Amino acid sequence: MYERNYTDLESNIWHTGKCACCGACVAVCPANSLFFETGENSTHPLNDGYCKSAVDGVSCGACYEVCPRIDERKIETIGNSINIVSASANFDVEKKQSGGAVTAILMNALEQGLVDAVITVAEDQWSLKPRSTIITSSEMMTKHAGSRYNWWVPLLWALKEAVITKKYRNIAIVGVPCVVQAISEMRKSEHDLIRPFKDSIRLMIGLFCTETFDYEKMVEGKIKKEMGIYPWQIKRLDVPGKLEITTENGKIHTIPLSKLDDCIRPGCAICKDLTALDADISAGSIGSPQGQTTLIVRTPIGNKFFMSAVDERKLVVSDGVDLKPIETLANKKIKRRA
Numbered sequence: 465m466y467e468r469n470y471t472d473l474e475s476n477i478w479h480t481g482k483c484a485c486c487g488a489c490v491a492v493c494p495a496n497s498l499f500f501e502t503g504e505n506s507t508h509p510l511n512d513g514y515c516k517s518a519v520d521g522v523s524c525g526a527c528y529e530v531c532p533r534i535d536e537r538k539i540e541t542i543g544n545s546i547n548i549v550s551a552s553a554n555f556d557v558e559k560k561q562s563g564g565a566v567t568a569i570l571m572n573a574l575e576q577g578l579v580d581a582v583i584t585v586a587e588d589q590w591s592l593k594p595r596s597t598i599i600t601s602s603e604m605m606t607k608h609a610g611s612r613y614n615w616w617v618p619l620l621w622a623l624k625e626a627v628i629t630k631k632y633r634n635i636a637i638v639g640v641p642c643v644v645q646a647i648s649e650m651r652k653s654e655h656d657l658i659r660p661f662k663d664s665i666r667l668m669i670g671l672f673c674t675e676t677f678d679y680e681k682m683v684e685g686k687i688k689k690e691m692g693i694y695p696w697q698i699k700r701l702d703v704p705g706k707l708e709i710t711t712e713n714g715k716i717h718t719i720p721l722s723k724l725d726d727c728i729r730p731g732c733a734i735c736k737d738l739t740a741l742d743a744d745i746s747a748g749s750i751g752s753p754q755g756q757t758t759l760i761v762r763t764p765i766g767n768k769f770f771m772s773a774v775d776e777r778k779l780v781v782s783d784g785v786d787l788k789p790i791e792t793l794a795n796k797k798i799k800r801r802a
Contacts (some may be wrong), residue, residue, distance in 0.1 A: 468528035469517035470498060478508035482533045484642035484731045485509075487596070487618030488650070489527035491627075494657055498527060500618050506678075507730050509618075526657040532645030533734070541794035542787060543741040547761040547770070549781040550752040565757035565779060566638060566669055566747050571602040572773040573636055579666055581632040583622050583639075584608060587615075592683055592695040596622040598630070615683075616676040616729045619643050627664045636667040636769075641737040644670040648742035667769050670740020672748025672758075672790075674703045674721065674797055675732035682727040691717060702749055705793055738794040745770060751790045758785050 470489070477483050490498045490509055495516050498509045516522040528534065542548075552563030573579045586597040586608045594617040599605050619639045626632045637647060647668045650661050687693050693711060700710040707724060709717040740746040744766030745759060752758040759781075761770045773779040 467517070467523065468525045470511050470515050470527050471518055472528055473531060474508075474511070477531060477533050481507070481730045482734055483508040484532055484646070484735070485616060485618055485729065486532060486639070486643045486646045487620035487623070488530040488532070488643075488646035490618060491620045491623040492526040492530055492650075492658060492661060494524065494526060496624075500621065506616075524657065526655060529653050529655050529658055530646055530649045532642055532649055533731070537645060537737060538741060539736050539798055540741055541739065541791045541798075542760065543739060543746075544762055545760050546763070546767050547759075548785050548787070549759050549761075550756040550784045551759050551779050551781045552756045554777055554780045563749075563752070563755055563757035565759055566671075567605060568778045569669070569745070569769055569773045570599075570636055570638070571605045572776050572778040573667065573769055574600070574602045574605060576772055576776065578769060578772065579634045579636040581626050581630070581635050583619065583626060583635060583637045585615075585617055585619060585638070590696045592698065593679060596620070598622055598626050598632075615679045620646060623661060627661050633664050634666045635664050636669065637665060638669045638671065640671050640673040640676060641740045641742075642731070642735060644668055644740045644743045645737070667765060668742070668744050669766075670743030670746045672739055672746065672750055673735075674705070674738065674793070675728045675735070677724065677727045678729060682724070686719065686724065686727060693717065705796070736798045738797045739790065748790075750793060751785045751787060753784060756782075756784075758790070 473489060490500065495514055497512045497514045500506055500509055517524040551565040553565060553568035570582050580600065582599040582605065584597060584599055585594050587594045594615045596617055596619045599608060620643060626635055647665060650658055653662060683695055693709065697711050698709060699712045702708045706721055707719040739760060744763045745761050748758050750758060761767050774781060
């Protein structure tokens with residue numbers, strides 16, 4: 465039943481520029497044979513020469529099962545929703561990206577015991593270089609608030625450590641749409657090798673995303689060399705139809721997306737999902753007043769986490785979401801990828 469293996473991903477996805485580089489295949493490989501190498505080869509995973517299926521003829525196919533780029537995805541702008549609100553953390557979140565709403569939801573989830581671990585992005589405060597990490601306390605959550613998801617990182621690489629090594633069974637994940645799509649594939653799967661991951665994921669928060677950028681090309685190239693802005697001077701990055709760089713002195717620098725084509729990750733070229741349609745909760749700054757986060761609560765699970773944060777007064781909400789700019793940017797992404 466599961467005769468597909470990494471060689472099929474290699475020929476159909478990796479070598480055709482379709483790989484999302486989400487890290488899902490690396491996480492679920494039972495032989496630990498898939499990995500990412502930084503630099504030129506980071507456009508897709510690599511194999512160490514062994515595969516249970518390809519080498520030993522043992523039925524596996526876990527990597528192929530969770531790949532978000534195998535099948536065509538649904539094309540929508542906003543997608544399904546239970547509630548759409550503007551929200552902000554009811555406490556100070558240093559270096560928050562917008563309203564700090566995602567941090568508030570996750571901090572509350574950790575404090576209330578709804579989750580025991582969060583897989584998210586952390587970054588070096590001086591270089592902004594990203595890495596996937598596992599957070600297990602609200603204090604750690606606050607420390608890593610505001611990490612940039614604009615930079616590519618194989619986020620789900622950390623899922624294996626969380627599930628297999630550390631045995632966490634109530635995990636929240638924060639990621640861009642391709643990560644959300646991979647988690648959706650895990651949740652739908654009946655594959656025995658995927659079940660430990662599927663059963664351990666409690667919440668998937670998806671972030672609005674136009675595309676992700678190569679860290680070296682963007683930070684060392686465009687921002688540092690061309691603009692003279694050092695990473696440690698950057699307070700906030702956002703992509704509301706263009707790249708906005710807010711420095712610590714409050715000045716905003718903008719770069720049109722048309723001038724960033726050489727920095728965009730290759731796998732982003734086929735993605736038509738702006739709002740993380742398969743998430744439990746989607747979040748982004750588009751559509752809300754400055755200093756607030758747009759939240760699209762999509763599932764009953766997402767609503768439970770959302771309402772818990774509201775009830776515990778971690779989250780302040782209002783109905784002031786303007787859907788038009790979200791739909792406009794979502795349609796722009798769909799047309800650009802057509």
